[in-house]
Amino acid sequence: MEQLKSVLILGGSGQAGADTATLLRRWYPGLPLTIAGRDLARARRVADELDAADAVTIDLRRGDLGLPGGRSHSAVVAALRDSRLSGLRYAQDHGLPYLSISSGLIELAPEVIAGAQRATAAPILLASHCLAGLIVLAALDAAREFDRVETVRMAAVLDEQDAGGPAAIEDMERLMAISTAGLIRRDGVFTWVSGAAAEVEVACADGVVLPGQRVAIPDVPSVALATGALNVHFDLAAGETASRRRGEPASIEFRIDIEGTGASGTPLSTSRHLVHPGGQRPLTALGIVLGVERLLGLRGEPAAPGIHTPEALIDPTLATKRMAEIGTIPINT
CATH class of the missing domain: 3.40.50.720 (NAD(P)-binding Rossmann-like Domain)
Structure with missing residues (x-):
C-alpha cells in the first residue's frame, strides 16, 4: 500500500x-x-x-x-x-x-x-x-428505480440494550435535551414538528409496535435534497427488538418506504426492511x-x-x- x-x-x-x-x-x-x-x-x-x-x-x-x-x-x-x-x-x-x-x-x-x-x-x-449515513445510502439505492420520488419514509428501531456504549448513551441524552422536535419535509418545505405531532408508532419486524418519535436528523435533508422528494421524515423507536423477543441478542432494524413514479409515469412504490443481528455497532x-x-x-x-x-x-x-x-x-x- x-x-x-x-x-x-x-x-x-x-x-x-x-x-x-x-x-x-x-x-x-x-x-x-x-x-x-x-x-x-x-x-x-x-x-x-x-x-x-x-x-x-x-x-x-x-x-x-x-x-x-x-x-x-x-x-x-x-x-x-x-x-x-x-x-x-x-x-x-x-x-x-x-x-x-x-x-x-x-x-x-x-x-x-x-x-x-x-x-x-x-x-x-x-x-x-x-449509522454514519448507511440508511441514507440504502434509501438512495432503492430510489434508483424511480423516475420521480415523491415521498421517503425512514424508520429505525434501536434495541434499548444496544445503546452503543457510554459515549453513545451520552450523545442520545444530549441530543434529546437539545430538542424534542423533529425535522420533516412536507410539501417541499422543511419544518419542525413537536409535541403530539412528533409522536409516532414504529412497527418491528414481528409486527409489534413501539412508541417512537419523529426526529431531527441529517438523514432528512440528505435524502430530501438528493432525491427531490417533497415529503421526507425519519422515525426512531427504542425498545425490545424482535430478535430479543425471540431470545436472541439485541439487533437493529430499519425500514425505508418510497413512493413516486416509474419511467413510464405510472405510480411506483417500494419498501426495504432490514435488520443486522449485531446491532448498530458493525x-x-x-x-x-x-x-x-x-x-x-x-x-x-x-x-x-x-x-x-x-x-x-x-x-x-x-x-x-x-x-x-x-x-x-x-x-x-
Missing part, C-alpha cells in the same frame, strides 16, 4: 472506534492506525489486537490534541463527540481529511462554519447521520470505513477539500452490497 501514514481515530478505544479500526484492518492490512483515547491502557488493548497499530492519549482541550511531537497522519476520524472541534481544527491545520459522526442536526452548524471558513484546507465528511463502523475509503482515495480519487456528506462521496449500490456482506438481512413483511 502506498499510503503509509496512520489514520488517527479519536475515541478509537470506544465501541464505534474499535469496530472501525477492526474493519479497516480487515480491508486494508497495510494501513497504519493510531488508536487515540483518554485511557492509554484501554487504547493499547485495542491496538495490540491489530497489526500496524499504535496507541496514544489525547486531550481534546488542546489544539495539538496533546499528541507527541513529530507524528504525522493521513486522516482524522472523530468517533466521539468533539465538542471543542479540536480534532477538526487539528485536521485543518495539518491539511488532513476529517470525518465526524456524533453531532446533532443543530450542532452541525459550527462544523459547517469551520469548514466554510477554511474551505481549501482539507475535505470534511459530516457523517452524523444514523453498521456504524461500516459507514465510517466507507467514508475513510473515499477521503483517502483508497477507492476512487481522494475527496477534494470542502464539506461533504456521505451521499456526496459514497456509491449507494456499493454501500448496500457491503451491508449485506457484513450480515445485514432483508426482512419480508
Whole structure:
C-alpha cells in the first residue's frame, strides 16, 4: 500500500472506534492506525489486537490534541463527540481529511462554519447521520428505480440494550435535551414538528409496535435534497427488538418506504426492511470505513477539500452490497 501514514481515530478505544479500526484492518492490512483515547491502557488493548497499530492519549482541550511531537497522519476520524472541534481544527491545520459522526442536526452548524471558513484546507465528511449515513445510502439505492420520488419514509428501531456504549448513551441524552422536535419535509418545505405531532408508532419486524418519535436528523435533508422528494421524515423507536423477543441478542432494524413514479409515469412504490443481528455497532463502523475509503482515495480519487456528506462521496449500490456482506438481512413483511 502506498499510503503509509496512520489514520488517527479519536475515541478509537470506544465501541464505534474499535469496530472501525477492526474493519479497516480487515480491508486494508497495510494501513497504519493510531488508536487515540483518554485511557492509554484501554487504547493499547485495542491496538495490540491489530497489526500496524499504535496507541496514544489525547486531550481534546488542546489544539495539538496533546499528541507527541513529530507524528504525522493521513486522516482524522472523530468517533466521539468533539465538542471543542479540536480534532477538526487539528485536521485543518495539518491539511488532513476529517470525518465526524456524533453531532446533532443543530450542532452541525459550527462544523459547517469551520469548514466554510477554511474551505481549501482539507475535505470534511459530516457523517452524523444514523449509522454514519448507511440508511441514507440504502434509501438512495432503492430510489434508483424511480423516475420521480415523491415521498421517503425512514424508520429505525434501536434495541434499548444496544445503546452503543457510554459515549453513545451520552450523545442520545444530549441530543434529546437539545430538542424534542423533529425535522420533516412536507410539501417541499422543511419544518419542525413537536409535541403530539412528533409522536409516532414504529412497527418491528414481528409486527409489534413501539412508541417512537419523529426526529431531527441529517438523514432528512440528505435524502430530501438528493432525491427531490417533497415529503421526507425519519422515525426512531427504542425498545425490545424482535430478535430479543425471540431470545436472541439485541439487533437493529430499519425500514425505508418510497413512493413516486416509474419511467413510464405510472405510480411506483417500494419498501426495504432490514435488520443486522449485531446491532448498530458493525453498521456504524461500516459507514465510517466507507467514508475513510473515499477521503483517502483508497477507492476512487481522494475527496477534494470542502464539506461533504456521505451521499456526496459514497456509491449507494456499493454501500448496500457491503451491508449485506457484513450480515445485514432483508426482512419480508
